[in-house]
Amino acid sequence: MKQTRAKTGKSPKRATTMAEVAARAGVSAMTVSRALKSDGAVSEETRSRILAAVEELGYVLDLSAGALSSKRTGFVAALIPSINNSNFSDTARGITEAIEGQGLQMLLGYTDYDMEKEEHLVRAMLTRRPDGIIVTDGRHTPKARRMLQSAGIPVVETWDLPADPIDNVVGFSNAEASRALVHRLYQKGYRNIAFIGGASRRDTRGADRRLGYKRAVEELGLPVGRTISFGNPPISMEQGGEAIVHLIEQWPDVDAAVCVSDLSAFGAIMECHRRGWSVPGRIAVAGFGDFEVSRCSWPRITTVAVDCRNIGQEAGRIMLRAIDGVREDRRPGPETLIVPFEMIEREST
Amino acid sequence: MKQTRAKTGKSPKRATTMAEVAARAGVSAMTVSRALKSDGAVSEETRSRILAAVEELGYVLDLSAGALSSKRTGFVAALIPSINNSNFSDTARGITEAIEGQGLQMLLGYTDYDMEKEEHLVRAMLTRRPDGIIVTDGRHTPKARRMLQSAGIPVVETWDLPADPIDNVVGFSNAEASRALVHRLYQKGYRNIAFIGGASRRDTRGADRRLGYKRAVEELGLPVGRTISFGNPPISMEQGGEAIVHLIEQWPDVDAAVCVSDLSAFGAIMECHRRGWSVPGRIAVAGFGDFEVSRCSWPRITTVAVDCRNIGQEAGRIMLRAIDGVREDRRPGPETLIVPFEMIEREST
DNA sequence: GCGCGGACTGTTATCGATATCGTAGGCAAT
DNA sequence: ATTGCCTACGATATCGATAACAGTCCGCGC
Numbered sequence: 001m002k003q004t005r006a007k008t009g010k011s012p013k014r015a016t017t018m019a020e021v022a023a024r025a026g027v028s029a030m031t032v033s034r035a036l037k038s039d040g041a042v043s044e045e046t047r048s049r050i051l052a053a054v055e056e057l058g059y060v061l062d063l064s065a066g067a068l069s070s071k072r073t074g075f076v077a078a079l080i081p082s083i084n085n086s087n088f089s090d091t092a093r094g095i096t097e098a099i100e101g102q103g104l105q106m107l108l109g110y111t112d113y114d115m116e117k118e119e120h121l122v123r124a125m126l127t128r129r130p131d132g133i134i135v136t137d138g139r140h141t142p143k144a145r146r147m148l149q150s151a152g153i154p155v156v157e158t159w160d161l162p163a164d165p166i167d168n169v170v171g172f173s174n175a176e177a178s179r180a181l182v183h184r185l186y187q188k189g190y191r192n193i194a195f196i197g198g199a200s201r202r203d204t205r206g207a208d209r210r211l212g213y214k215r216a217v218e219e220l221g222l223p224v225g226r227t228i229s230f231g232n233p234p235i236s237m238e239q240g241g242e243a244i245v246h247l248i249e250q251w252p253d254v255d256a257a258v259c260v261s262d263l264s265a266f267g268a269i270m271e272c273h274r275r276g277w278s279v280p281g282r283i284a285v286a287g288f289g290d291f292e293v294s295r296c297s298w299p300r301i302t303t304v305a306v307d308c309r310n311i312g313q314e315a316g317r318i319m320l321r322a323i324d325g326v327r328e329d330r331r332p333g334p335e336t337l338i339v340p341f342e343m344i345e346r347e348s349t
Numbered sequence: 350m351k352q353t354r355a356k357t358g359k360s361p362k363r364a365t366t367m368a369e370v371a372a373r374a375g376v377s378a379m380t381v382s383r384a385l386k387s388d389g390a391v392s393e394e395t396r397s398r399i400l401a402a403v404e405e406l407g408y409v410l411d412l413s414a415g416a417l418s419s420k421r422t423g424f425v426a427a428l429i430p431s432i433n434n435s436n437f438s439d440t441a442r443g444i445t446e447a448i449e450g451q452g453l454q455m456l457l458g459y460t461d462y463d464m465e466k467e468e469h470l471v472r473a474m475l476t477r478r479p480d481g482i483i484v485t486d487g488r489h490t491p492k493a494r495r496m497l498q499s500a501g502i503p504v505v506e507t508w509d510l511p512a513d514p515i516d517n518v519v520g521f522s523n524a525e526a527s528r529a530l531v532h533r534l535y536q537k538g539y540r541n542i543a544f545i546g547g548a549s550r551r552d553t554r555g556a557d558r559r560l561g562y563k564r565a566v567e568e569l570g571l572p573v574g575r576t577i578s579f580g581n582p583p584i585s586m587e588q589g590g591e592a593i594v595h596l597i598e599q600w601p602d603v604d605a606a607v608c609v610s611d612l613s614a615f616g617a618i619m620e621c622h623r624r625g626w627s628v629p630g631r632i633a634v635a636g637f638g639d640f641e642v643s644r645c646s647w648p649r650i651t652t653v654a655v656d657c658r659n660i661g662q663e664a665g666r667i668m669l670r671a672i673d674g675v676r677e678d679r680r681p682g683p684e685t686l687i688v689p690f691e692m693i694e695r696e697s698t
Numbered sequence: 699g700c701g702c703g704g705a706c707t708g709t710t711a712t713c714g715a716t717a718t719c720g721t722a723g724g725c726a727a728t
Numbered sequence: 729a730t731t732g733c734c735t736a737c738g739a740t741a742t743c744g745a746t747a748a749c750a751g752t753c754c755g756c757g758c
Contacts, residue, residue: 015478015501017714028738033716041736058499060475064422065714067413068743083442089432096459105477108457110445126409128454129364150407152364237645266645273647293642296586296615298622366744377708382746390706414744417713 016059025053036061067129072327076319077107077125077133079118081203082234087289087308088136091158094312095134095319102320104131111136113202113233119144126151131326132319138162138171139204154322156315159205161338168322169336170315174205177304177341178212181258181286184343186220190256190284193217194226196243196268197260203233206260209288213258226251240264241271248283255283256349262287262294265301269348284349299347306341314339365408374402385410416478421676425668426456426474426482428467430552431583436638436657437485440507443661444483444668451669453480460485462551462582468493475500480675481668487511487520488553503671505664508554510687517671518685519664523554526653526690527561530607530635533692535569539605539633542566543575545592545617546609552582555609558637562607575600589613590620597632604632605698611636611643614650618697633698648696655690663688 022029027046034040035050042050053059067073078095080088096106107128109121119141125133132153138160140148148155148166155167162169185193195213198206210227217224228247230239240259244267247254259265265287272279279285279299287294290305318335325332371378376395383389384399391399402408416422427444429437445455456477458470468490474482481502487509489497497504497515504516511518534542544562547555559576566573577596579588589608593616596603608614614636621628628634628648636643639654667684674681 019714029715030717030739031737034737037716041734043736046736058496060472060496062478062714063476064413064416064478065743066716068417068714068745069716071716071743073413083432083438084435086433086435089438093432093459105456105473107454110442123409124454127412129411129413147407147409237641241645263641266642270645270647292586292612293615296590296619297646298619368744378745379709379747380707383707386746390704392706395706411744414713415746417715417744418746420713420746 015062016057018059018062021050021053021057021059024057025050033066072131073129074104075107075128075130076104076316076323077109077128077130079109079111079121079125079133079135081111081113081136083108083110085234086291087306090308091136091312091315094309094314095316096312097309098313098316099320104320104323113200115139115141115144115202119147122147131323132156134158134315134319136160137204138165138169154319154326156318156322158311158315160208161336165334165336167334168315168318169334170311170318170339171337172306172339172341173212174208175212175215177306177343178209178258178288179216180212180341180343181288181302181304182213182216183220184345185256185258185284185286185349186216186222188284188349190349192223192226192251192254193256193258194228194247194251194254195258195260196228196230196240196247196264198231198233198235199229200232203235203260206233206235209260226254235261235264237263237267237270240267244268244271244283244285245275248277256280257283257285259285259287262289262291262301262303265303265348266291266293266297269297269299269301280347280349286349290344294346302346302349303344304341305344306339311339364411365406367408367411370399370402370406370408373406374399382415421480422478423453424456424477424479425453425665425672426458426477426479428458428460428470428474428482428484430460430462430485432457432459434583435640436655439657440485440661440664443658443663444665445661446658447662447665448669453669453672462549464488464490464493464551468496471496480672481505483507483664483668485509486553487514487518503668503675505667505671507660507664509557510685514683514685516683517664517667518683519660519667519688520686521655521688521690522561523557524561524564526655526692527558527607527637528565529561529690529692530637530651530653531562531565532569533694534605534607534633534635534698535565535571537633537698539698541572541575541600541603542605542607543577543596543600543603544607544609545577545579545589545596545613547580547582547584548578549581552584552609555582555584558609575603584610584613586612586616586619589616593617593620593632593634594624597626605629606632606634608634608636611638611640611650611652614652614697615640615642615646618646618648618650629696629698635698639693643695651695651698652693653690654693655688660688 018029018032022032035042035047111118122144134156136159138157158170160171161173197210228243230243265285269279269285286302288304290303294301294303367378367381371381384391384396460467471493483505485508487506507519509520510522546559577592579592614634618628618634635651637653639652643650643652
């Protein structure tokens with residue numbers, strides 16, 4: 001006895017409109033609008049009548065229409081290098097958590113670690129007229145930078161400390177973190193420390209970590225140039241396995257490896273198991289990012305932890321403040337928030 | 350000599366409008382619109398004049414305005430249980446890949462494996478008037494189901510084979526896959542096979558896998574009831590480690606464990622290493638999902654692989670066809686696509 | 699020379715909500 | 729009784745694009 005079956009044949013899809021709700025409730029559309037955003041002055045009685053009409057008609061507010069008149073879309077664009085990297089998906093989750101209660105919706109895009117694609121995505125996002133935009137990375141193509149600057153909306157750059165920020169920043173120094181890690185390994189007695197990382201300049205955070213490593217070995221007077229590079233990001237676990245084999249073949253005296261990410265560190269360690277090389281006995285291995293696999297693998301992996309989700313939450317919070325500022329025609333100055341990183345020593349070093 | 354510097358003090362954010370571009374190019378707004386979507390008939394000369402004006406003014410098309418008149422927002426909503434699970438983020442990536450070339454933008458939401466939250470998200474998404482919606486899971490609250498049915502847009506349910514589909518489906522039988530896995534373990538000689546999975550009914554795919562396991566041990570006349578349950582999804586690696594310890598304490602004769610996901614399988618195996626239990630010597634362990642960690646860990650983990658990204662791509666493709674159908678007022682019938690799964694035997698069993 | 703069709707461009711109405719201003723009525727202060 | 733103010737609501741203009749229709753111009757065939 002399905003009575004609600006749609007009429008076949010002619011477009012059964014016309015969505016209910018606010019005017020229809022208004023008609024049914026015996027009020028004007030404006031009053032419906034006010035009732036639905038529960039900020040306007042509407043008497044309790046009228047409101048309940050309207051809500052009843054909404055319920056009966058199955059009406060759902062159309063924000064895409066409201067956006068046009070209110071000049072606020074309620075979108076926050078967020079660009080991350082990859083959705084498949086849990087560090088970045090954690091950040092995306094953090095952003096969502098920070099903004100979703102405020103009626104904002106995230107528009108997510110993946111740059112694939114590619115500045116050209118980032119530029120493309122920035123343009124695509126701006127066509128949706130977001131109220132703000134959050135990007136990962138502090139480096140952009142000149143065009144992308146110009147678009148971000150002249151879009152007239154708040155911008156937050158995350159995961160980096162750009163030399164010349166566009167607007168707000170939530171990040172940390174990847175180079176410093178990496179440098180600290182090498183120093184710690186030195187303290188523990190390792191003297192021949194290598195670096196395993198991606199080959200391309202696309203992953204700028206990876207490049208910064210390599211830079212920090214380089215500085216550290218120079219400062220400490222350790223043998224330099226012990227670096228293995230593999231392909232483009234996203235870095236895979238498998239690549240870490242291959243890399244450590246090359247590493248040990250090329251420099252048999254190496255006693256520790258710093259990997260650009262926990263994923264490659266994990267791959268390296270598992271390959272060591274397979275070949276009967278003890279970790280950290282034969283070689284110590286450290287990673288970056290405190291991925292779940294590092295807390296759980298055997299041995300557990302020494303790493304640098306940053307609170308990725310918190311980066312997202314903080315970026316979201318700054319965005320909220322900035323958007324509120326724009327609304328009230330008060331432009332808060334740019335904020336820069338440096339989030340802490342923590343070295344976590346585990347059994348792999 | 351920055352002449353384009355915005356006037357300070359008064360709202361420097363007014364975005365350029367199509368009318369301004371039109372004025373500068375000496376044409377009407379309509380012609381600009383046609384030139385920008387490169388479908389309409391515009392002479393080459395006019396088009397290049399318009400594109401020059403666009404460039405000079407840094408104009409970016411406003412789709413949120415266009416959506417109102419064209420009645421197509423260009424959004425495809427996608428709901429996944431979690432962005433932090435690589436299976437689902439792979440599916441999200443597949444969806445993006447399928448639709449991004451067609452001028453569509455994905456609106457992503459996370460249900461946290463919670464049907465109530467799914468209902469909430471469906472409502473929130475409909476507020477954006479997407480041209481279609483893709484959901485994970487074939488079970489929904491009655492309200493959510495009603496909203497999906499009456500939204501008048503194409504729906505694709507993925508990752509499951511719902512008994513009573515709303516519209517289109519791209520999925521597979523989790524129960525069958527799990528059952529096949531147990532049968533394979535039986536063939537290899539294991540006779541005391543346990544199941545490790547989540548405790549809650551929230552993860553319906555996990556529940557289906559448990560069901561398949563149960564059927565299989567009954568069919569095979571193996572000891573039943575050897576199941577360990579831990580907390581709510583998302584399942585963590587750590588939980589797998591704890592679970593296998595309980596398992597072996599409770600039923601010391603168990604010789605194989607099927608885990609609800611590779612992540613818990615991995616955690617279990619690493620815990621076995623720590624305790625000196627050989628895998629698969631003391632106990633075989635199998636997972637589900639073919640996560641990267643399973644291909645790379647030591648031992649490599651036997652698992653059931655489904656092409657998650659492909660699920661997303663196929664869902665996206667079906668969505669494209671359905672949306673085109675709606676546009677041309679021709680409603681293609683619902684499609685159901687059953688994607689294959691593959692058992693991958695590795696060293697852990 | 700006339701009519702016709704195609705290529706190109708402009709005009710007007712419209713999408714569905716919200717901003718803004720206006721109005722009616724109620725109540726208290728003067 | 730007048731004024732002032734607040735609450736609750738309606739009328740209208742508007743946001744920025746696109747759909748639909750209406751020209752205009754030009755070339756070509758007969």
